Amino acid sequence: MEEKLSRETMTLSVVIPAYNEEGRIGKSLEMIARYLNEASYRHEVVVVDDGSTDGTAEAVEGFARGVKNFGLLKNGVNRGKGYSVRRGALYCKGNMVLMSDADLSTPIEEIEKLLDPILSEGYQVAIGSRALPDSDVRVHQPWYRESMGKVFNLFVQALVIGGIKDTQCGFKCFTGVAAKAIFSRQALDGFSFDAEALFIARRLGYRIKEVPIVWINSPASRVHVLRDPMRMFADLFKIRLWDLRGRYG
DSSP: OOOOOOTTTOEEEEEEEESSOTTTHHHHHHHHHHHHHTSSSEEEEEEEEOSOSSSHHHHHHHHHTTSTTEEEEEOSSOOOHHHHHHHHHHHOOOSEEEEOOTTOSSOGGGHHHHHHHHHHHOOSEEEEESSSTTOEEEEOOOHHHHHHHHHHHHHHHHHTOTTOSOSOOSOEEEEHHHHHHHHTTOOOOSTTHHHHHHHHHHHTTOOEEEEEOEEEOOSOOOSOTTHHHHHHHHHHHHHHHHHHTTTTO
């Protein structure tokens, strides 16, 4: 049984996958540090550099030298967002784990909306959603990306996990126990890892809360509009096959 968490007893680990984010990672880390330093709970921030070819790692290291509880993991070569989030989730020490995109498309302040269902309602997983009636999408993705996302979600609901309108938002929170159980089983390295992680969560009996959040789209998406969607669709069948083979049990 998991320990009962509160803002007084929790330690939040923020996991940030980053690939070629030199131009904006510093500002994002400043915003996160400013917010967390005023929060009532302890925290750590772990950036996972996914083999960036620019100065992302150096920017993070420079920032971390002057701020407590900020750290960097280096993949060495580009492994994928799923690999990076998995590595960070299994490395971090907190009894609450937040995954957040490096561009802060969802502002860090929205973490409070994810903490409430876990701390007050007994959920083990809370995920940000751009697709609920109360979601506040202030800057939309281009129409073709939004259309691809909606089609992908139809396949996710049909093949992997029903009842969740937005599995791909990069703002998700897990209890530490759930994060370790889920990501020790999660295997996809690419962008479909979100759907896989949520499939595993439900497979393990964890309760998932989908929460409307603020979303401000960043134009520099890492999802290639031609190459990545085909891989992501194929990954959904891998999830079902691996489940049949007992990988997630």
